Amino acid sequence: MTLTNDDDGEKPITTLKILIIGESGVGKSSLMLRFVDDTFDPEQAATIGVDFRVTSMLVDGNRVKLAIWDTAGQERFRTLTPSYYRGAQGVICVYDVTSRSSFEKLEHWFSEVDTYTTKGDAVKMVVANKIDMAGREVSREEGIKFAKRHRTLFIEASAKTKEGVQCAFEELIEKILQTPGLWENDRPAFRLGQNTARQDDGYCGC
Ligand SMILES: Nc1nc2c(ncn2[C@@H]2O[C@H](COP(=O)(O)OP(=O)(O)OP(=O)(O)O)[C@@H](O)[C@H]2O)c(=O)[nH]1
16 A cells, blocks of 8 residues: 555545544644644643644545544543544554653553444554653553554654654554445545555554
8 A cells, every 4th residue: 555645636535533642741732743744843732622633645546534633631621522532433542651651541541442432443553652752661562562452553653753653644544444344435436556455463564
C-alpha cells in the first residue's frame, strides 16, 4: 500500500474518524499538529473539550479523508465523552515515556474505549511519545508487552523530532482500510492495491 499526504483535489473514497486519547500533557495535540501541519509548539496549550482537524492522504492513489479528534486529557475539560467515541474507526492512545503514571493509566483509557466505542472492531494503537527526552521511565519492552496484551498496534514516537509520527498514522489507516466492514466506500469502483496484505505483527513496518 502506498500512502502520501499530497492533496490532488480528488474526491475522497471515504472519511475516517480517528480519536486521540490519553492523560493530560502526554502530547496528543502535538502529535496531531505534527501530522496535520508539520509543526511543533514547545508551549502547546492544554486542550479544552476537543480539538478537531481534517486532512487527507493518498492510499494507493486514492484519497482518504481523515477527521482527527484530539480530546482533552484533563478531567475537568472532558465533557461529552461518549459522543467523541461515536463512529470512530481508529483510536490512538498516547502515553509519555518519561511519565510512568501516564503509562499506568492506559488500562483506564482502554476500558473507556471498550465502554464507548460504537464500532467493536475499531483499530486501536498505543503511541509511546516523547522518546527524544531524557529521563525515560517506561521501556520500549514494557510498551510492546502492554500492546500485545491488548492486541493493539504499537509505536514509539516524538512529536518534537517527528520520529514515528507519520508512520503511526499510516499504520493505523492501513489497518482500518484492511478491516472489512469498518469503513464505507463512497466510490465503489475503488480497489485497494494488491500489496495491502502484509504481515500483521502489530508493529509499525514503515
Ligand atoms: N520534548 C517533547 N515535548 C513534547 C512532545 N510532545 C509534546 N510535548 C510537549 O508536552 C507538552 C504537552 O503537549 P500537548 O500536546 O499539549 O499534550 P496533550 O496530551 O494534548 O495535553 P492535554 O491537551 O492537556 O490533554 C507541550 O509543552 C508540548 O510541547 C515530544 O514528543 N517531545
